[in-house]
Amino acid sequence: MKNRIKECRQALGLSQNQLAFKAKMTTSAIANYESGVTNPTIQRTETLAEILRVTPGYLIGWTNRKGEYLTPRKIVVKVNALIDYFVDSSKQATNERQAQARFELAAKLMEGYARNDELIIPVKEVLIHETNS
Numbered sequence: 001m002k003n004r005i006k007e008c009r010q011a012l013g014l015s016q017n018q019l020a021f022k023a024k025m026t027t028s029a030i031a032n033y034e035s036g037v038t039n040p041t042i043q044r045t046e047t048l049a050e051i052l053r054v055t056p057g058y059l060i061g062w063t064n065r066k067g068e069y070l071t072p073r074k075i076v077v078k079v080n081a082l083i084d085y086f087v088d089s090s091k092q093a094t095n096e097r098q099a100q101a102r103f104e105l106a107a108k109l110m111e112g113y114a115r116n117d118e119l120i121i122p123v124k125e126v127l128i129h130e131t132n133s
Contacts, residue, residue, distance in 0.1 A: 008059070016030045016031055024047075054066045
């Protein structure tokens with residue numbers, strides 16, 4: 001992730017300070033992300049991706065294509081990986097709560113990959129099926 005943030009920032013001709021200002025973050029936070037000292041939260045990853053004009057999946061390193069099309073099944077796999085990456089896997093969460101969190105993340109990821117409302121329903125069905133299994 002660190003190389004992607006720096007690469008995208010430099011491609012847009014932004015300094016760390018300018019990116020930090022646009023993202024409403026500190027310059028040291030950007031420096032820490034770019035050096036790999038820390039990783040941004042889900043919300044910060046989304047913010048950075050929007051400013052850097054790429055998808056969150058591209059920043060995270062899931063794809064080398066900035067606008068990759070993903071099938072519902074692939075989205076679910078990537079959402080599950082995202083949950084594992086960003087969220088503490090607490091056993092205290094209920095299945096319904098986990099399913100809702102996964103659907104919300106999938107919907108946000110899909111915004112970056114495809115702007116197709118017909119894709120949302122299949123993804124939700126896959127998530128519900130996997131949660132009930």
